[in-house]
Amino acid sequence: MGRVALVTGASSGLGKELARELASRRYDLVLVSRRRDALEGLVEELRAGYGINAWAVDYDLSNVGGINEFISKVKGLGITIKVLINNAGAGVYGPLNELNEEDIVRIINLNYIAPILLTKGFLNDLARERGCVVNVISLAAHIPIPWLGIYTSTKAALANITDSLRIELKPLGIRVIGVYPGYMRTNFFSNTIASPTASKARENPMGPVLDPAYVAREIANKVDNPNFNGDVVPGTAYRIASVFVRPLYPLIRYYVGRWFSRKYRGIINYGK
Template sequence: MTRHPFENRNALVTGASTGIGAEFARQLAAQRCHMILVARSRDKLEALAAELRAAHGVRVEVIADDLTSAGAIGRVHAEVARRGVTVDLLINNAGFATHGRFEETPIERQLEEIALNVSALVAMTHAFLPDLVRTRGAVLNVASTAAFYPIASMAVYGATKAFVLSFSEALWAELGERGVKVVALCPGATETPFFEIAGEAAAVGAKAKASDVVQLGLRSLSTGRTHAIHGLGNYILSNLARFVPRAMAARLTAEVMRKNQVRALPARAASARP
């Protein structure tokens, strides 16, 4: 019988109710890993938990909280401890994007974006790191190919994902000698509800399947790499950023996003018709 790396261990997944987070939960449960699911929607979490228990017989804990709310990280950490669970794998997946001109996007929404994509991720990692050091566990932070370029019309989102990539690589160097694996997963456009919030104009290139992105993420935990980029085209474009002047890269993304916005107009007009 195949022995899986996280069999009978405990994974905590944020943003677990839909998309990439839910797919991480499904693939890990299939490997007989026990789960702690964290997101705002209790109903969606409970439905997923019931599915995983029935399909794989694993233990699934549900914690419904808004990670951007005051004290949320402390509440989640305390609840995990109260239930007697030690976290072996932390998957910081929760996040969202805003799309549009910076000055036209409500600042409250952009600050919430920073709070979830950056502050909550850092705080979760800090809170559960003692567990991970003790168990020689792992942290997987979901970044994005947006981490490699300044993204016009998604300035805050790109900046948050650049932070996640840099933060992850620094922790990789800092924690490796203590046996803790750290990797930043960098997908491009993926078939998830992400674009219901960001808008289709934020999608660059063909969308990958969430299952393929998650498979790469889980494989990357055993490679020792600092980050994993999904898709050959994404890999080439992301690495090309090292050789392109920053001003040119910024102008290039501005032009790409402008064209995306134009292409998205017919779809938005059609959906607005009675």
């Protein structure tokens, strides 16, 4: 058995490209998402194309109560995880009063709680293999975005624990890589749960749109570099922006506030 990587959210977008990229580098793969058909199609493609071992394990990662059972199922395949890629994620978009409580909890569980529990569950494997965890975060972690605050705050929390765990797990020989993409050409926006008002007010991307295959390559290069234990910001424009986004946070917050109050004045009145 070769090196094994587990990729969550492997049925589309960045996760699918990561699976293809890692397969081309001879990783065996455990592919996880809810849609079994999509995963099985990819397993076939990768086995045939690269001669690797690959398994499809369908699971709804927002169901954090059952996650230990899911982890046991993966361990029951008789493999040891060397690379854990916490990529599955989704958004919920709209004014707070229109959001469904269950959707809010599901998104927090999927984007924030599941990566923590998976890291904990595979810790022994990762330490034995001197492996690494990759958390797919977002540049939006550093920006307050009205109507998207549930999503951005899960990513901010994930960013924080990524930094903490990088320090904590280093003595175990486990690297923890944070990935901060800007806009990528994936199904993310069509998969985002939008409230009635938000669906009428969809925004266009404000920044270059990245090819997920390129982002996957950038990530895999860092995974394969045993000396790399830090953050990845794919794309030159986003890399430059990322340098300024934290020091300029108060200014960004001010301008986001001005933009929002102009653009959405009168659209919503919170029960007035």
